[in-house]
Amino acid sequence: MIYTDLLFVFAFLPVTIILSLFDRSAEYKNLILVVSSVVFFSWGRPIIVVLLFATVLMDFLFGLGASNKNKLIRGVSLALDIMMNVGVFVVFARNYLFADGGAFERFGFLSFSEKLIPIGIGYYTIRGISYVSEVFRGRTEVEKNPFCLITYMLSFHLMFVGPVVRYSDVTGEIRWRKVGASEINSGLTRFIKGLGKAVVLAPVFEKLMDSGLDFENMTTLGAVAGMVGFLGYYYWSFAGFTDMAIGLGRMNGFHYRENLKPFRVTEGIGNTAYAFNGTLTGFLADGIVHKGDKKWLYAITGLLCSAIVGLWYGFSKGTVCGAIFIGVFVVAEKLLLEKRFEKIPKAVIGIYTTAIMLVGACAFYFDSLWKLKKWVFACLGKGTAGFSDDSVMEIIKGNYVLIIFGILAALPIVTDGVKKLCAVVSEKFGYSVLRVSQTVCTTIILCMYTVEAYNLVK
Amino acid sequence: MNDLNFRFSGKAEKIFDKNDGVNSPEPLTEGASLLNPESDDANEAVSLEVNNKTDGDFESEVLQTEQADVSDNAFEETAETESLPEAEGESAENSDNGNTDENTAAIIADANRQEEVVNPADTLLEGLADTTQKEKFDFINLCVMAILVLLIGMTFIFMKQASYDDSQNQKLSFETIKTGEYTTGLSESYTKNMPMPKIMAQADVLLRKLFGKTKLEFVKFTSTEPPDGPVDNDIGGDLSMNDDEPAESTSAVTTTTEITTTTGKIKQDFIVTVPEDDNTQSELFTGRPIKTTTSKTTTTLKLPKATDETTTGKVNLILPETN
Numbered sequence: 121m122i123y124t125d126l127l128f129v130f131a132f133l134p135v136t137i138i139l140s141l142f143d144r145s146a147e148y149k150n151l152i153l154v155v156s157s158v159v160f161f162s163w164g165r166p167i168i169v170v171l172l173f174a175t176v177l178m179d180f181l182f183g184l185g186a187s188n189k190n191k192l193i194r195g196v197s198l199a200l201d202i203m204m205n206v207g208v209f210v211v212f213a214r215n216y217l218f219a220d221g222g223a224f225e226r227f228g229f230l231s232f233s234e235k236l237i238p239i240g241i242g243y244y245t246i247r248g249i250s251y252v253s254e255v256f257r258g259r260t261e262v263e264k265n266p267f268c269l270i271t272y273m274l275s276f277h278l279m280f281v282g283p284v285v286r287y288s289d290v291t292g293e294i295r296w297r298k299v300g301a302s303e304i305n306s307g308l309t310r311f312i313k314g315l316g317k318a319v320v321l322a323p324v325f326e327k328l329m330d331s332g333l334d335f336e337n338m339t340t341l342g343a344v345a346g347m348v349g350f351l352g353y354y355y356w357s358f359a360g361f362t363d364m365a366i367g368l369g370r371m372n373g374f375h376y377r378e379n380l381k382p383f384r385v386t387e388g389i390g391n392t393a394y395a396f397n398g399t400l401t402g403f404l405a406d407g408i409v410h411k412g413d414k415k416w417l418y419a420i421t422g423l424l425c426s427a428i429v430g431l432w433y434g435f436s437k438g439t440v441c442g443a444i445f446i447g448v449f450v451v452a453e454k455l456l457l458e459k460r461f462e463k464i465p466k467a468v469i470g471i472y473t474t475a476i477m478l479v480g481a482c483a484f485y486f487d488s489l490w491k492l493k494k495w496v497f498a499c500l501g502k503g504t505a506g507f508s509d510d511s512v513m514e515i516i517k518g519n520y521v522l523i524i525f526g527i528l529a530a531l532p533i534v535t536d537g538v539k540k541l542c543a544v545v546s547e548k549f550g551y552s553v554l555r556v557s558q559t560v561c562t563t564i565i566l567c568m569y570t571v572e573a574y575n576l577v578k
Numbered sequence: 579m580n581d582l583n584f585r586f587s588g589k590a591e592k593i594f595d596k597n598d599g600v601n602s603p604e605p606l607t608e609g610a611s612l613l614n615p616e617s618d619d620a621n622e623a624v625s626l627e628v629n630n631k632t633d634g635d636f637e638s639e640v641l642q643t644e645q646a647d648v649s650d651n652a653f654e655e656t657a658e659t660e661s662l663p664e665a666e667g668e669s670a671e672n673s674d675n676g677n678t679d680e681n682t683a684a685i686i687a688d689a690n691r692q693e694e695v696v697n698p699a700d701t702l703l704e705g706l707a708d709t710t711q712k713e714k715f716d717f718i719n720l721c722v723m724a725i726l727v728l729l730i731g732m733t734f735i736f737m738k739q740a741s742y743d744d745s746q747n748q749k750l751s752f753e754t755i756k757t758g759e760y761t762t763g764l765s766e767s768y769t770k771n772m773p774m775p776k777i778m779a780q781a782d783v784l785l786r787k788l789f790g791k792t793k794l795e796f797v798k799f800t801s802t803e804p805p806d807g808p809v810d811n812d813i814g815g816d817l818s819m820n821d822d823e824p825a826e827s828t829s830a831v832t833t834t835t836e837i838t839t840t841t842g843k844i845k846q847d848f849i850v851t852v853p854e855d856d857n858t859q860s861e862l863f864t865g866r867p868i869k870t871t872t873s874k875t876t877t878t879l880k881l882p883k884a885t886d887e888t889t890t891g892k893v894n895l896i897l898p899e900t901n
Contacts, residue, residue: 127768130731134724164758164765302713305720312723324789518790555715559722566723568785570730575782577769 121163122239123280123364124319126573132160137304137371146296146373150271153372157276161238168238171208176273178204179248180266186255187262194256201252205245213242214435223435240279242432246403247273251287253407260288268294277368281361283379284399290374297373304371309562311367316565318360319572321526324519325352331511333485335494341508343498345516350485351478352526358397382532385473386466388457389449392473404428415455422451433484438492442483449476738771 121128136156140149162169178201185197210217217224218231238244251269254260263269271294278285325348332338332346362379369376381395394401408425410417426447430440457464486492497503516523528534546554754760786792 121765125765126734126772127765130727130734131768134727134731162758162761164762166756166758166761301720302716305716305723308720308723308727516790518786518792520790522789551711552715555719559715559719562719562723563726566726571778571781571785574772574778578772578775578778 121160123361123368124315124569124573126570126577129315129569129573132156133368140299140372144299146294149297149299149372150267150294153276154267154271154274157274160276161274165236165238167236171212171238172244172274173270175204175208175244175248176266176270179251179273180263180269182252183255183262183269184264186252198252198256202249205248209242209245212237213245217435243278243280243282243284244273246282246284246400247278247287250284250403254286254288259286260291263287263291275369275374277365277372277374278376279365281358281365281379282397282399283362283365283376284403285374285376286403289377293374299371299373303373307367307370307372309367309558310370311364312562312566312569314360314363314365314367315569316360317356317363319569319576320565321522322353322356322360323572324515324522325349325356325526327515327519328512328523329353331515333495335491337505337509338494338498339504339506339509339512340498340501342512343495343504345512347482347485347495347499348523348527351481352523352530354484355396355530356526382535383477383530384532385470385477388461388469389446389453389473389476392477393446393450400432401425401429404432419451419455422454423447426450436487438486438488439484442480445483446476446480733774734768734772737773 121132123129136152139156140152142148158169161172182197182201182204186194186201188194188197211230215231215237216222218227218229219225220228222231224230251260251263251272255262268291272285272287272290328349329346329352330349332342332344332349334342334346338346359380366376366378377399379397379399381398383392383395385392405422405425408421408428410421412418423444426443427440429447430443433439433443453461461469483492486495494503501507542554545557750760754763783792
């Protein structure tokens with residue numbers, strides 16, 4: 121079961137929300153959250169629950185060790201916890217590496233069916249590392265109530281694309297939180313918007329990507345449109361699932377950090393790189409990147425962090441090279457341009473940031489140099505099967521409204537303009553008109569999602 | 579006293595209006611309650627410290643909303659400075675409603691000359707009013723969304739199509755729960771039994787037309803029309819032996835290929851061939867003639883599935899000897 125399933129949206133979610141409203145105490149809400157999370161994870165693969173509880177228990181014990189006064193015990197506990205969680209991540213989240221033809225084929229005994237792979241195990245392991253590392257650094261007190269830790273670790277809100285929620289962010293809310301009409305409304309609205317992004321918008325770009333980036337029959341238009349499709353698909357999928365996660369949290373009284381911010385390219389590569397999945401990048405940078413005065417150490421740790429981010433997104437040359445490519449410019453900007461940044465015209469910053477981010481993001485798609493070369497030549501009109509083909513044209517003609525909307529809605533200048541427009545509408549016609557129109561828009565999005573999801577499964 | 583004009587997104591509402599002829603209250607003093615301006619009781623429900631300057635300057639605020647993420651409670655308050663006229667001096671002059679516009683102009687003009695003064699009492703009142711209004715619309719929005727979600731959910735659950743036989747997969751036992759079959763079966767049952775397929779298909783076509791140019795058209799689908807193209811069905815059977823005539827399509831729906839017998843004895847390993855004349859049929863392997871007439875010898879057969887390799891099926895018919 122995933123967030124976009126009809127069964128989840130129209131059966132599972134309403135039941136869990138209604139059940140959680142029967143009592144105001146945080147303990148009761150945590151109990152409902154844990155039980156519903158267990159049902160969510162075990163849906164179709166119940167054996168997974170054993171793995172999850174086992175790792176929670178280990179994180180709890182390592183957390184106790186990381187709070188010990190003895191430095192050696194603290195260090196060993198943290199190291200063991202990181203090893204355990206990284207191991208779980210590699211074995212479960214990247215299990216394809218152990219299959220035939222994978223990088224770790226010799227360890228084929230670790231390859232198993234998809235039924236044994238928990239959903240969202242990647243972010244789950246991040247939470248485990250986050251908790252123990254924060255206890256180690258003294259940023260949060262060790263959790264002596266295992267039920268609170270289980271609530272944090274097993275929460276089904278945070279499974280697919282984050283955000284990465286640090287334990288110190290939710291310690292207070294686990295013990296006390298307010299869930300009223302406003303919270304449920306804001307959470308539900310955000311969740312529905314996420315559904316629209318993930319189910320209505322993203323699949324259009326996916327079709328464009330699959331059709332355009334056909335390396336056997338690539339056309340010039342297909343190469344360009346396909347790459348637009350790739351970027352659009354991952355952006356809107358990520359945005360949609362992030363909105364859903366934050367919305368689910370809000371319906372339960374949790375306030376998570378924003379994980380996707382507008383790409384304000386005039387603020388430089390550093391800020392732009394943190395705009396996408398910023399909580400993950402920030403978490404890794406917090407733990408890896410040197411924050412002192414040694415520039416050489418900052419450079420090395422910065423590139424190492426970039427490589428790890430690339431490995432997170434996929435164990436492939438494309439993702440690692442793309443991430444390191446962007447990382448080089450982030451580090452260079454910080455070390456060389458920081459003091460002169462204000463003197464550089466914003467247009468120049470915007471242009472070079474856009475170019476570097478696009479090149480780096482596009483590199484994520486290619487897992488071989490041959491494919492990259494073929495794509496570049498296709499964009500220049502060389503070695504192609506023509507300018508365009510029917511399949512790409514059909515998709516563009518059949519979905520041009522959504523494609524244009526998807527491209528424009530991703531631009532910060534457009535979203536800022538919409539905000540100003542809403543302020544003007546509110547000023548001239550009244551707040552009630554604005555709110556009613558928002559309700560109508562949300563209703564339309566919900567109906568569109570229902571139709572799309574229904575026809576996908578039927 | 580003072581003309582406190584609170585504007586909520588452009589809509590003017592006067593809280594205290596000294597134009598109605600009522601004796602204007604005295605200027606607010608420190609510790610006085612806004613609810614009862616004449617009261618000096620510090621124990622009033624709302625008791626605020628008012629920065630009461632001798633020249634009677636007050637500031638009111640205009641509220642603006644941000645739409646982008648309503649769930650983030652985005653309210654921006656921008657301050658405008660307005661100075662309000664002296665209470666006693668102005669009361670007589672402003673008793674006439676026709677002077678309201680002049681009043682407003684005077685207020686704005688004064689505001690441009692005076693220093694900015696933040697009145698925490700005004701800020702608090704406006705904040706409370708904004709919060710109330712926002713919560714009201716939040717509640718309305720929540721009701722609309724919640725009712726819609728619950729309505730759709732209950733429709734999907736209680737108005738099942740019942741065309742999918744889910745009894746096999748939904749045996750609740752430890753084994754089925756352990757292997758995940760029960761929950762998987764629930765999911766399949768839920769999706770396959772969802773009602774209103776035709777309405778949803780039409781809605782999908784409508785959406786496609788809104789998203790761009792599509793070749794999809796609204797189609798009327800009836801159960802008696804044979805679908806185009808190969809269909810995975812229960813019927814297979816080569817009914818034609820005449821080479822001159824093309825074999826009848828075996829990809830038709832069940833109702834068009836029924837053969838019924840009076841005996842009712844049927845085994846499924848016999849190839850039924852179309853007779854050369856109307857009254858004789860010959861068993862393919864033995865050649866025994868079988869007399870059939872449409873009125874007397876009809877057999878209801880559930881023929882095996884057509885496969886990818888062949889469109890014929892094999893059916894065993896035990897018919898009474900007609901020799």
